[in-house]
Amino acid sequence: METTHSVDVHAMATAARQAAAPWRWPGGAVKNKALLIMAEQLLAQKEYLQTENSRDLQAAETAGLSNAMIDRLRLTDSRIAAMAEGVRQVAALDDPVGEITTMKLRPNGLHIGRMRVPLGVIGVIYESRPNVTADAAALCVKSGNAVILRGGSEAYYSNRAIAACLLQGLQEAGLPQTAVQYIDTTDRAAVGELLRCDADVDVIIPRGGKDLIARIVAESHIPVIKHLDGICHTYVDAEADLAMALALTMNGKMQRTGVCNATETLLVHRAVAATFLPEVCQELSEAGCELRVCPESRSLIPERIPVHDAVAADWDTEYLEAILSIRVVDSLEEAMDHIERHSSRHTDVIVTRNHHHAMRFLREVDSASVMVNASSRFSDGFEFGLGAEMGISTDKLHVRGPVGLEGLTTQKYVVLGEGQLRQ
Secondary structure, eight states: OOOOOOOOOOHHHHHHHHHTGGGOOOHHHHHHHHHHHHHHHHHHHHHHHHHHHHHHHHHHHHHHHHHHHHHHHOOOOOOOOHHHHHHHEEEEEOOOOOOOOEEETTTTTEEEEEEEEEEEEEEEEEEEETTTHHHHHHHHHHTTEEEEEEEEGGGHHHHHHHHHHHHHHHHHHHHOGEEEEOOOOTTHHHHHHHHHHHOOOEEEEEESSSHHHHHHHHHHSSSBBBOOOOOOEEOOOOOHHHHHHHHHHHHHHHHHHSOOOOOTEEEEEHHHHHHHHHHHHHHHHHHEEEEEHHHHHHHHSSSTTEEEEEOGGGOOOOSSSSSEEEEESHHHHHHHHHHHOOOSSSEEEEEEEEEHHHHHHHHHHHHSEEEESOOOGGGGTTTTTTOOOOOOOOEEEEOOOOOOOOEEEEEEEEEEOOOOOOO
């Protein structure tokens, strides 16, 4: 493994800026060709990818990483297939670059509109999940951006192998080879150098834990699109369909626990708590979920079900494992107040048959994704029809929620005239 800093990050950024020049990018057909070849290479090189991935998994086990972290690292057959399918879906999406909108005719005869254009050069710094390498590259290629990728040391061999497959697609399609670059070192100093490349890099997108993102926000000379964590709530309203609420809670928490859109806190209206909590807690416990509960919840849960008393820190914790905090609330307002104080603004869910309650929840909960009668696990670019995603932003500028193609573009004004002079 490369552990010494022998990579010239500033030179990579300069090359990326040159690759990002609009005249270097052909039309959508060529970009799509590159993406489809990338997808083919990911599938064709499955054995190679899994061999390299096994090196990362072995190192992770030796280092004592958590089961959730190891799960994020693992490249199974289905995950490689999903990675390739994500790239194909990006290829199938409409190309946003060059789209002109809101064209208006002014009294002086000028037509003024806005054209969607790439951001330019994007630096992506990420941990754990090797699929980010493919997702980020695909989205940047489709949106006409050059990208510099820096994965975490725990996925070093996996990321490098995936990047090699992607470069094959660029080469065969005739796109600039420096449009997708991977920083081939585990030295943390390389991250600091990338964060100082503000002359050439337009935006930094981090994906990882709080420590990584806090460091990037503190050190970056470049604008950052970020989310710090995913403290997602599911609120079961007094007028919820309890069978639906049970299914959504189980899916939101247990379908995959080590992800940012997993439900971390369950809020239950007092009117249904005595009926709902024994059943949902029984199923959660049988599925291996640890339950951390408020005093009223404890009084309603049968003694045969093991529970722990929730402490203040639980309401502000992204577990990323099979742990769920549970609280009984008196009203929709109390549920929304709890979410306001403890949510990370990622994804919050209400389960209800009351249309008025649903609409209030949608209007008043200030999160990137707000859902009615749907699992929090749907907060995902692929599920939202974006193909792959670059990440999920809990910022409000410049993009919010799953960051897909449109989030990797900006707009410029275009003016069409016939020789008009300003008076």
